[in-house]
Amino acid sequence: MTTLIRGRSVLTSGPAGALRDAAVRVDGGTIAEVGPWERLMSAHPEAEVVGDGTGVVLPGLVNAHGHFSEALVTGMGESLTLFEWIQHLVAPVGPHLTRRMAEVGTLLRGAEMLASGVTTVNDLFVCSPHPEAPVTPGVVDGLERLGLRGEVAFGAQDRNDPRSVEEIFAEHDALEAAAAGSRRCRFRMGLATVLAQSDALFAASVRRAHESGCRVHTHFHEVREEVVASRQLHGLTTIGYAAREGLFDVEVLAAHCIWLSDADVEILAAHDVRVAHNPIANMILASGVCPVRRLQAAGIPVGIGTDGPGSNDGQDMLEAVKVAALLQKVDRLDPTAMTAPEVLRMATIDGARALGLHDVTGSLEPGKEADVVLLDGRTPALAVTHDPYQAVAYCTTSRAVSDVWIQGERVLVAGRPTRIDLDAVIDEARELAAELVSEAGLRNHPLLFTPETVARPAGA
Ligand SMILES: [Zn+2]
Structure with missing residues (x-):
């Protein structure tokens, strides 16, 4: 399957540098091409398109x-x-x-x-x-x-x-x-x-x-x-x-x-x-x-x-x-x-x-595995993007992270992981955390907790 991940800016971390109005073409698990949106769109009309052209595309x-x-x-x-x-x-x-x-x-x-x-x-x-x-x-x-x-x-x-x-x-x-x-x-x-x-x-x-x-x-x-x-x-x-x-x-x-x-x-x-x-x-x-x-x-x-x-x-x-x-x-x-x-x-x-993984990931270059991030341009943080590098480094928070692909697999959509039930994980983590802190003898440890929290009545 071919996917075009489209951004107002594509920051490649590779030799191509930063591209304006561009897209990353993903074929299966790998990056096939990075280039101008207009050209990629007309060459691949069958492709699934993600991104409306207002956001920023980054390597994972x-x-x-x-x-x-x-x-x-x-x-x-x-x-x-x-x-x-x-x-x-x-x-x-x-x-x-x-x-x-x-x-x-x-x-x-x-x-x-x-x-x-x-x-x-x-x-x-x-x-x-x-x-x-x-x-x-x-x-x-x-x-x-x-x-x-x-x-x-x-x-x-x-x-x-x-x-x-x-x-x-x-x-x-x-x-x-x-x-x-x-x-x-x-x-x-x-x-x-x-x-x-x-x-x-x-x-x-x-x-x-x-x-x-x-x-x-x-x-x-x-x-x-x-x-x-x-x-x-x-x-x-x-x-x-x-x-x-x-x-x-x-x-x-x-x-x-x-x-x-x-x-x-x-x-x-x-x-x-x-x-x-x-x-x-x-x-x-x-x-x-x-x-x-x-x-x-x-x-x-x-x-x-x-x-x-x-x-x-x-x-x-x-x-x-x-x-x-x-x-x-x-x-x-x-x-x-x-x-x-x-x-x-x-x-x-x-x-x-x-990590010795630079031939596999870390930049948007043809032949590398498709580890790609799309930041949503329709968020307050990225609504104004004069310089995409500074916008990502200083303006963006994780609230702007919309979609993530790993090896071409879309594992985050609209900010939610696709492969797990996050609510169920949170419920279980809360229980296990209470069990762990209790077993480790850390409950109300005076050096780990804020005094006001320790003084709180039980159940509050
Ligand atoms: Zn460490």
Whole structure:
């Protein structure tokens, strides 16, 4: 089937740049052509047409870093820094996550991402494997039901965990098998952080990555405390230590990379490590500002991530795009520190490059898979579009996201996911979230809740 997705502007993130009064021709699952609307319409009168020519067409956005494991614990703990937030929120929740929670949480937050134009997600699910069954295949179940393209990883860690390396690796195995049997998911080996792994687990993780050649997803240098702790432990920054131990001999996606020496940047560039920048989580946890320009100047691809629902706390990718630009501007006191075309490139083709998916997605180019977003021009946000790049980066919210295609499949229509019953997902997520918070002992936790909420009488 042929579809023409029509816009007043088509921003390709590819060599064609920005086109006016244009369309994307989708044949089956791939992009056949991008060109002037008049020509494509007369050449393909049989085609289904979506878009009235007032909106903006974009490549699907690439969410370069997140955690569906936090899907049910949003909006808590705003006054904690990273290590406190891990101690009081993430660590207590991890042992109580089930495969069902993983699936429903992925459906809930995946739907939120999809409605903000995301077509590819890169997830690091941090949990303690459940004694009875693997948990993380629930992420693949959720992504498959939504139709999202996903890089999936289990964020392995074993500090304060009595389980053996074999038991922990069984979770990687289960996730890898689930991804192999899926339509649009690909396995990565995850490390929660290098410091959260024992020497034995880290050595085994590096060995497994080398033997299988699989890609790796982890965090680096999110806060200064991590760098100091690593230097105390190993005499090297975490990046220096990981390089010495051979982790960077495979393809690594590193979230954050905020606190970097010049030597750290050289190591990342020399080993072709890619970075996911997460401006909103970095602001909520007061972690710092990623030196995006320094990384890009060293040739390192930098994508944008929402980060997890527990530290963002929304999963709106368009919001992350806007904040990524604003944070660089205010940090450098320079309005040219990051521009709209640059930030949109980071959220599309640079994100795809960071994940090694740039031959598949990230731009509107013939031959690539048809991951396409249509923004509705008949919304207040886009009614006036003088400069389409600035209109998308600064004026648009997810309310303007009308339709989304992944691999040519229309998975969002008029802002609603087509493949799931969102109301049913919301009802179940609410129940599971209450169960999880109760089991994890977080109910009315004084550091996670606003005092006025805790003082509220029962049932209010
Ligand atoms: Zn993260």
